[in-house]
Amino acid sequence: MSRRPLVPLLALAALLALPPAVRGINCFQCEDPNPYVLPPLPGSPSAPRCSGFDTSRSDFKVERCLFPYVTRCARISWSGGEMRGCLDSTLREGCEVEDGVSFCSCTGDYCNSAGLSTPALLLLLPAALLAALYAV
Numbered sequence: 001m002s003r004r005p006l007v008p009l010l011a012l013a014a015l016l017a018l019p020p021a022v023r024g025i026n027c028f029q030c031e032d033p034n035p036y037v038l039p040p041l042p043g044s045p046s047a048p049r050c051s052g053f054d055t056s057r058s059d060f061k062v063e064r065c066l067f068p069y070v071t072r073c074a075r076i077s078w079s080g081g082e083m084r085g086c087l088d089s090t091l092r093e094g095c096e097v098e099d100g101v102s103f104c105s106c107t108g109d110y111c112n113s114a115g116l117s118t119p120a121l122l123l124l125l126p127a128a129l130l131a132a133l134y135a136v
Helices: 006-017 118-135
Strands: 068-076 082-090 093-098 101-106
Touching: none
Parallel strands: none
Antiparallel strands: 068 082, 068 101, 093 101
16 A cells, blocks of 8 residues: 555645744634624724625735734624634634624634634544545
8 A cells, every 4th residue: 555645645734733923823804894893983994894705805814913912813703794803812712602693713824714724624634544545
């Protein structure tokens, strides 16, 4: 049995396991009108609406969130809208739902998209390794 198919998968596993770099995390940002937060002041910069969210558009991206203690990205969803952006590192990674509001935080660059997060990819990795072992 050849071990060649394992090399790319092991390299992928090593990359996914790396912590975010010290340079700062990159996150997607957007916000819909929110019944839980006051509206922004007139003239203040605002993020684009999440209803038109597109991972390829630069106006939805924040490169190197401003402060060193901001090491997570967040996605908050509620009935009728959502919000994405940078987050304080004191909150733990994962998702919680309370009073109809889903709050998720993650530590990978641009991990607050609608796609698979790093933890989800790490769950798929053992299945890929097993498939590679038995495919040969």
